[in-house]
Amino acid sequence: MHEMSIAQSLLDIIKEEMRKHNARLVRSVRLNIGQLSAIVPESLSFCFNVMTSGTELEGAKLIMEIIPLRGTCKECRREFEIKNYAFECPFCSSSQIDTIAGQELSIVEMEVD
Numbered sequence: 001m002h003e004m005s006i007a008q009s010l011l012d013i014i015k016e017e018m019r020k021h022n023a024r025l026v027r028s029v030r031l032n033i034g035q036l037s038a039i040v041p042e043s044l045s046f047c048f049n050v051m052t053s054g055t056e057l058e059g060a061k062l063i064m065e066i067i068p069l070r071g072t073c074k075e076c077r078r079e080f081e082i083k084n085y086a087f088e089c090p091f092c093s094s095s096q097i098d099t100i101a102g103q104e105l106s107i108v109e110m111e112v113d
């Protein structure tokens with residue numbers, strides 16, 4: 001399952017951060033999830049809960065925000081939201097588009113004790 005390996009790498013990052021800050025427990029972790037990352041928040045939450053159960057991370061909450069897909073046009077240089085996965089510039093109809101947001105998976109904030 002896609003989300004299982006993602007939950008695993010999240011755990012690695014979180015544990016690393018805990019070590020750095022001498023944190024004993026994590027209350028919540030805020031994540032930005034790009035629309036294009038194909039992550040299902042419910043599945044990720046589920047995997048995370050399963051993997052943290054019985055560990056020092058048990059009870060940590062994942063707060064996830066979905067980041068819409070955005071791109072810039074290489075022709076007219078404008079920025080816009082990419083809707084319905086239509087990789088075409090709404091201004092000049094060019095298909096030369098750079099994706100600038102929406103693929104990421106990042107930890108924005110962690111609340112620790």
Ligand SMILES: [Zn+2]
Pocket residue numbers: 073074075076077078089090091092093094
């Ligand atoms: Zn354009």
